[in-house]
Amino acid sequence: MQAFSALHRLVSAVCSRPALPRCGICGTASDTLQPGFGLLFDIDGVLVRGRTPIPAARKAFQKLFNPQGHFVVPVVFVTNAGNCLRQTKADQLSHILGVPISQDQVMMSHSPLRMFRKYHDKCVLVSGQGPVLDIAKNLGFEKVLSIGMLRESFPLLDVVDHNRRPKLPSSSIANIPQIEAVILFGEPIRWETNLQLIIDILLTNGNLGHAHQNLKVPHLPLLACNMDLMWMAEAHSPRFGHGAFLVCLENIYKKITGKELKYEALVGKPSELTYQYAEYLIREQASERNWSRPIRSLYAIGDNLMTDIYGANLYNRYLEERLARKKRKAVAKMATVTGSSGMLSQEDDLDGPWERELAAPSATSCKSMLVCTGVYNPHAELLSDGGRKSQQAAFHGHRDFQFDPVLVEPGYIVRDVDEAVELIFEQEKFVAQ
Ligand SMILES: [Mg+2]
Numbered sequence: 001m002q003a004f005s006a007l008h009r010l011v012s013a014v015c016s017r018p019a020l021p022r023c024g025i026c027g028t029a030s031d032t033l034q035p036g037f038g039l040l041f042d043i044d045g046v047l048v049r050g051r052t053p054i055p056a057a058r059k060a061f062q063k064l065f066n067p068q069g070h071f072v073v074p075v076v077f078v079t080n081a082g083n084c085l086r087q088t089k090a091d092q093l094s095h096i097l098g099v100p101i102s103q104d105q106v107m108m109s110h111s112p113l114r115m116f117r118k119y120h121d122k123c124v125l126v127s128g129q130g131p132v133l134d135i136a137k138n139l140g141f142e143k144v145l146s147i148g149m150l151r152e153s154f155p156l157l158d159v160v161d162h163n164r165r166p167k168l169p170s171s172s173i174a175n176i177p178q179i180e181a182v183i184l185f186g187e188p189i190r191w192e193t194n195l196q197l198i199i200d201i202l203l204t205n206g207n208l209g210h211a212h213q214n215l216k217v218p219h220l221p222l223l224a225c226n227m228d229l230m231w232m233a234e235a236h237s238p239r240f241g242h243g244a245f246l247v248c249l250e251n252i253y254k255k256i257t258g259k260e261l262k263y264e265a266l267v268g269k270p271s272e273l274t275y276q277y278a279e280y281l282i283r284e285q286a287s288e289r290n291w292s293r294p295i296r297s298l299y300a301i302g303d304n305l306m307t308d309i310y311g312a313n314l315y316n317r318y319l320e321e322r323l324a325r326k327k328r329k330a331v332a333k334m335a336t337v338t339g340s341s342g343m344l345s346q347e348d349d350l351d352g353p354w355e356r357e358l359a360a361p362s363a364t365s366c367k368s369m370l371v372c373t374g375v376y377n378p379h380a381e382l383l384s385d386g387g388r389k390s391q392q393a394a395f396h397g398h399r400d401f402q403f404d405p406v407l408v409e410p411g412y413i414v415r416d417v418d419e420a421v422e423l424i425f426e427q428e429k430f431v432a433q
Contacts, residue, residue, distance in 0.1 A: 034291040034292065034293040035072065035073040035074065035286075035291065035293070035295070035428070035430060036293050036294065036295060036296050036297065036428065037073065037295060037296065037297040037298065037299060037424070037428050037430075038073060038074040038075070038076070038279070038282035038285075038286070038295045038297075038298050038299075038363075039064075039073055039074070039075045039076070039298075039299050039301065039421075039424070040076050040077075040078045040275075040278050040282075040298060040299065040300040040301065040312075041075065041076070041077050041078065041301050041302075041417070042077075042078060042079060042080075042269075042300075042301060042302035042303060042304070042307075042308050042374075043077055043079040043081065043089075043093070044079065044081065044231055044232060044233070044303070044374065045231070045232040045302075045303030045304065045371070045373060045374015045375050045376075046301055046302060046303050046371050046373065046374060046417050047093070047096065047097065047417060048096055049232060049233060049234055049373070049374070050233040050234035051234075052234060053096045053097075054373050054416065054417065056373070056415075056416035056417050056418035056419070057096065057097055057417055057418075058096075058097060058098055059418045060416075060417045060418040060420070060421040061097045061098070061099050063418075063421050063422070063425070063432065064099075064421065064432075065099055066432060069099075069100070070289070071285075072432040073430070074282045074283075074285035074286050074289075074291075074295065075105055075285075076105055076106075076107055076278050076281045076282055076285075077089070077093060077101070077105055077106050077107065078107045078269060078274065078275075078278050078300070079106075079107070079108060079109070080109040080225075080226040080227075080228050080231075080241075080242075080268045080269050080307060081108060081109065081186070081226070082108050082109040082110045082128060082135070082185045082186040082225050082226050082242075082268070083128060083129050083130035083132075083185070083186050084108075084130050084131065084135075085103075085131065085134060085135060085138060086103040086106040086107075086108060086111070087103045089103075089106045089108065090102060090103040090105065090106045093106070104281065104284070104285070105281070105285070107274070107277065107278050107281060108225075109185075109186070109225040109226035109267060109268030109269070109274070110135060110139060110183075110185055110225040110226075110267065110268070111139075111267075111274075111277060112265075112267045112271075112273050112274055112277045113139045113140075113141075113183070113223060113225070113265075113267060114139050114140055115277075115358075116223065116265060117140065119141065119180075119181050119221065119223070120140040120141050120142060121142055121143070122141075122143065122180040122181050123143040123144075123145065123177045123178065123179050123180050123181075123206075124136065124141050124143065124144055124145070124179070124180065124181045124182065124183050125145050125146075125147070125150065125179045125181075125182045125183070125198070125201055126141075126144055126145070126146055126147075126182075126183045126185055127147055127182070127183070127184045127185060127188055127194050127198060128184065128185030128186040128187070128188055129186065129187070129188055129189050130186075132146055132185055133146055135185060136183065136185075141183075143177070145176065145177075145179065147188065147193060147194050147197050147198075149176070150176065150197050150201075150208060151193065151197065153175060153176045153208070154176075154208050157196065157197060157200060157208065158192075158193045158196060158197065160192040160193070160196065161190070161192070161193075164193075176208065178206045178207050179201055179206035179207075179220065180206060180220065180221075181220055181221040181222070181223065181264070182198060182201060182202070182220060182221070182222050182223070183223045183224075183225075184198075184222070184223070184224040184225065184242070184245075184246070184249075185225050185226075186225065186226055186242045187240065187241065187242045187244070187245045188245070191245060191248065194245075195245075195248055195249060195252060198249060199249070199252060199253060199256065200212070201220065202219045202220055202222075202253065202261075203215070203256070203257075205219070205220060206220050215257055215259065217259075218262055219261075219262070221264040222261065222262065222263050222264055223263070223264050223265040223267070224242075224246060224263055224265070224266050224267070225242070225267050225268045226241065226242040226243070226268040227242065227243045227246060227266060227268060227270075227271075227307075227397070227398035227401075228241035228242060228243045228268075228269075228304065228306075228307055229241055229243035229244055229247070229306070229396045229397075230243070230244070230375065230396065231304075231375065232303065232374040232375045238375055243396075243398060246398065246399075247399075249261065250399060263400065266398065266400060269302075269307045269308060269311040270306070270307055270308075270310040270311025270312075270314055270397070270401065271311070272314055272315055272318050274311065275298075275300075275311060275312070275314075275315035275318075275366065276315075276358055276361065277358065278298075279295075279298060279358075279361050279362075279363055280358040280359070282295055282298065282363075283295060283359070283362060294362040295362050295363055296362065296363055296364050296365070297363060297364070297365050297366075297367065297428070298312075298315075298363045298365070298366040298367070299366075299367050299369055299420075299424050300312035300315075300366055300367070300368055300369065301369045301371060301417060301420045302368070302369070302370065302371070302374075303370065303371050303372075303373060303374025303375050303376050304374065304375045304376065305370065305375075305376060305396075305408045305410070306395075306396040306397045306408065308368065308370070309368045309370055309407070309408055309409070309410045310397060310401070310407045310408055312366050312367065312368035312411075313366075313368050313406070313407045313408075313409070313411075314407055315366045316365055316366040316367070316368070317407075319361060319363055319364055319365060319366060320364075320365075322361070323364055367411040367412070368410050368411045368412070369410065369411060369412045369413075369414055369420045369423075369424075370410035370412070370413045370414070371414055371415070371416050371417055371419075371420060372413070372414075372415055372416070373415075373416050373417070378413070
């Protein structure tokens with residue numbers, strides 16, 4: 001028996017090495033049977049429309065699970081929604097898809113704010129709807145105020161809706177600490193109230209007890225999540241998203257001050273940081289499953305050209321440039337060893353602060369896949385010039401992102417998410433185990 005145990009240990013050790021086939025004794029999967037890719041799924045317009053599941057979603061997810069009830073590839077849900085906690089979204093997805101989803105697989109637009117630690121001990125004002133105070137605290141922010149709390153303390157400031165004006169003479173209750181930063185989680189319910197009070201906070205440098213002042217430059221730090229101008233719910237046509245709210249805020253600020261509103265951070269798709277964070281979650285999943293094969297390819301499946309496709313292509317560009325810098329660095333290192341000339345420029349420095357925080361990406365490509373079950377309307381886009389001229393004329397991306405026709409060109413266009421998964425398995429020559 002001891003001899004058999006020793007033999008089993010030996011066989012297990014040998015089979016844990018990469019590039020060996022599956023071992024019949026210990027059952028360890030070889031590298032060739034492990035996934036070398038990860039999937040990033042958008043939610044609205046890909047898996048659901050509002051609260052209604054898209055039929056292809058369940059079908060697609062049956063392919064992603066093995067008989068033991070485990071995912072066969074690493075999967076992250078990257079949504080620009082931001083009005084609930086990750087656990088709530090994971091529960092919704094489990095119900096819709098009929099498979100267990102963990103909160104560690106869910107990335108909301110605000111998730112990268114977890115890394116902005118320098119603001120975690122500052123007094124921050126949060127704007128949005130849903131449990132915004134809980135969301136902020138969950139991300140690590142310790143001193144959080146809502147727009148509602150400001151309104152209660154300064155009842156004279158919110159007067160657009162005549163019915164909400166104080167009925168009796170009232171004065172401010174100055175028990176609100178000075179605000180040091182503003183976080184915009186998502187579109188609020190009462191736009192006029194939030195627009196008014198956020199502008200007030202910026203023009204009083206965080207102290208609503210004061211009148212508007214001559215501006216400090218720069219204004220208080222502003223961190224915004226989710227730049228989607230529009231999104232697709234159950235209605236026939238797209239609905240206003242948080243990006244529409246940001247357009248209002250930016251324009252009011254500029255009209256009043258003559259200056260541009262500046263963001264300390266813009267997170268959520270299509271920002272690069274969001275994809276870096278998503279890739280980090282993919283790597284974490286692979287490591288938890290003891291998949292030793294590096295994740296080289298990412299596939300991002302979405303319905304919005306300006307968000308999902310632009311973001312995936314932007315991240316792909318970042319990965320390609322990083323790879324080129326890595327090669328230049330290797331050549332320069334070799335040149336130093338051999339004594340020939342080879343200089344590294346500062347640009348060749350591989351890692352910025354987020355790479356150091358999240359560890360370097362293992363992926364070398366991020367492929368964009370566009371589905372036709374959401375915002376994207378294939379008939380409208382193909383009217384002229386592949387839709388490029390109309391896209392440029394009506395660029396739906398955020399003010400701080402430039403229109404680039406290459407970035408809104410999807411790697412693949414598929415009917416729905418099920419077709420996307422089938423195509424990816426084919427491309428990767430992957431057979432689920
Ligand atoms: Mg979408």
